[in-house]
Amino acid sequence: MNPPPLHIGLIIFPGFQGLDAFGPLDILNTLSWTHPLTISVLADTLTPTSTKSPLHPTATGQLIQPTHTFSSPPTDLDVLLVPGGLGTRDLAATAPAVSFIRDVFPRLQYLITVCTGATLAARAGVLDGRRATTNKMAFREISAAYPAVQWVARARWVVDGNVWSSSGVSAGMDVVFGWVDRVYGLAVAERIAKGLEYEWVYRDGREDPFAVVYGVGEEEEEEEKS
Amino acid sequence: MNPPPLHIGLIIFPGFQGLDAFGPLDILNTLSWTHPLTISVLADTLTPTSTKSPLHPTATGQLIQPTHTFSSPPTDLDVLLVPGGLGTRDLAATAPAVSFIRDVFPRLQYLITVCTGATLAARAGVLDGRRATTNKMAFREISAAYPAVQWVARARWVVDGNVWSSSGVSAGMDVVFGWVDRVYGLAVAERIAKGLEYEWVYRDGREDPFAVVYGVGEEEEEEEKS
Numbered sequence: 391m392n393p394p395p396l397h398i399g400l401i402i403f404p405g406f407q408g409l410d411a412f413g414p415l416d417i418l419n420t421l422s423w424t425h426p427l428t429i430s431v432l433a434d435t436l437t438p439t440s441t442k443s444p445l446h447p448t449a450t451g452q453l454i455q456p457t458h459t460f461s462s463p464p465t466d467l468d469v470l471l472v473p474g475g476l477g478t479r480d481l482a483a484t485a486p487a488v489s490f491i492r493d494v495f496p497r498l499q500y501l502i503t504v505c506t507g508a509t510l511a512a513r514a515g516v517l518d519g520r521r522a523t524t525n526k527m528a529f530r531e532i533s534a535a536y537p538a539v540q541w542v543a544r545a546r547w548v549v550d551g552n553v554w555s556s557s558g559v560s561a562g563m564d565v566v567f568g569w570v571d572r573v574y575g576l577a578v579a580e581r582i583a584k585g586l587e588y589e590w591v592y593r594d595g596r597e598d599p600f601a602v603v604y605g606v607g608e609e610e611e612e613e614e615k616s
Numbered sequence: 617m618n619p620p621p622l623h624i625g626l627i628i629f630p631g632f633q634g635l636d637a638f639g640p641l642d643i644l645n646t647l648s649w650t651h652p653l654t655i656s657v658l659a660d661t662l663t664p665t666s667t668k669s670p671l672h673p674t675a676t677g678q679l680i681q682p683t684h685t686f687s688s689p690p691t692d693l694d695v696l697l698v699p700g701g702l703g704t705r706d707l708a709a710t711a712p713a714v715s716f717i718r719d720v721f722p723r724l725q726y727l728i729t730v731c732t733g734a735t736l737a738a739r740a741g742v743l744d745g746r747r748a749t750t751n752k753m754a755f756r757e758i759s760a761a762y763p764a765v766q767w768v769a770r771a772r773w774v775v776d777g778n779v780w781s782s783s784g785v786s787a788g789m790d791v792v793f794g795w796v797d798r799v800y801g802l803a804v805a806e807r808i809a810k811g812l813e814y815e816w817v818y819r820d821g822r823e824d825p826f827a828v829v830y831g832v833g834e835e836e837e838e839e840e841k842s
Contacts, residue, residue, distance in 0.1 A: 409812065412635050412638035449649055452641060527810075586786050
């Protein structure tokens with residue numbers, strides 16, 4: 391039996407998606423009121439990091455202040471939270487994050503990815519042979535690009551061992567509620583959801599309306615039938 | 617007919633709730649890909665501002681970098697977005713935000729409040745005589761403290777003139793989707809919701825499961841019957 395996780399790290403990079411981070415963080419910040427917890431924010435440098443999409447010339451964004459760099463991280467991270475966002479497509483800018491995930495993964499109790507954050511974990515090689523899910527709009531492209539991962543199309547979120555992954559953006563809250571349920575108990579997860587006035591619908595992760603919206607997952611259905 | 621809003625300001629203060637801001641911001645950042653928009657982040661000083669709850673000694677929080685101070689704001693704000701959070705209870709720390717809301721309100725096209733952000737607008741006097749809603753866990757306390765506001769208990773979100781207000785935390789996304797629907801059209805709102813894999817259920821704002829959860833709104837029901 392592991393001791394309860396005490397130290398959570400959030401990775402950020404230019405063009406990370408704000409809600410991918412702050413949906414989960416709001417749950418974890420609320421958890422910290424009653425359970426001992428530290429949250430560090432790691433980036434390549436200590437310069438405030440923007441959520442601005444690098445793919446849209448007119449995009450707006452906001453600046454988050456990191457607490458640590460990848461080269462001077464906290465030594466006792468139990469959980470790593472990896473958000474997605476259009477910035478994940480910049481391979482050079484996200485290379486330090488990918489290296490960090492590769493280095494720290496063997497010492498983690500849990501890795502949690504949101505949306506296209508899964509591609510950073512896939513590039514680090516830590517999803518190879520594992521079941522995982524990701525953003526549904528980008529699902530075909532991502533599953534083709536990282537074929538060593540057993541991508542699950544129809545899932546709001548997926549657990550494989552100590553790796554928890556979720557579908558696009560808003561699904562990050564569902565995977566973290568699922569994780570809080572597993573680690574801290576259902577009553578804690580329900581209390582936090584109620585406090586955030588969040589309708590926590592996707593409790594087992596297998597329901598996924600957006601697989602249908604984006605027309606992915608039919609192949610899995612065919613395989614199940616045959 | 618007003619010109620379309622071009623400049624949105626977000627107010628932050630110590631102990632603001634991250635999701636109150638980044639739920640709406642993710643919608644607005646996505647809107648900026650296709651519609652001209654500027655988003656400024658205003659605070660009392662330019663020091664990074666924490667989401668850490670001031671009421672919980674063990675609370676974790678993250679730091680957001682403001683772009684402007686209340687004493688040097690952009691002069692052309694069309695929309696002001698006011699998040700809530702436990703920091704709203706610190707009357708001294710939020711006094712500059714309240715003064716700013718009072719000063720800028722006459723020049724705004726829209727004011728949007730999330731959760732207990734409505735209490736800052738109420739303290740500024742700009743909700744007097746208007747219909748508005750707020751966090752449901754704190755609803756009785758808030759409605760008693762600000763009796764000049766026509767508080768609506770059973771609403772995910774409420775529109776009165778140019779003031780849009782929402783219920784607790786997660787409801788901030790619904791009020792902003794409703795606002796995008798009204799100002800930019802349903803197709804734009806639906807495209808953004810789909811991109812965020814967000815199930816946009818509360819489209820007319822009148823449904824509210826959390827009024828029932830927290831046992832508020834029965835009085836309104838009695839009044840309607842009589």
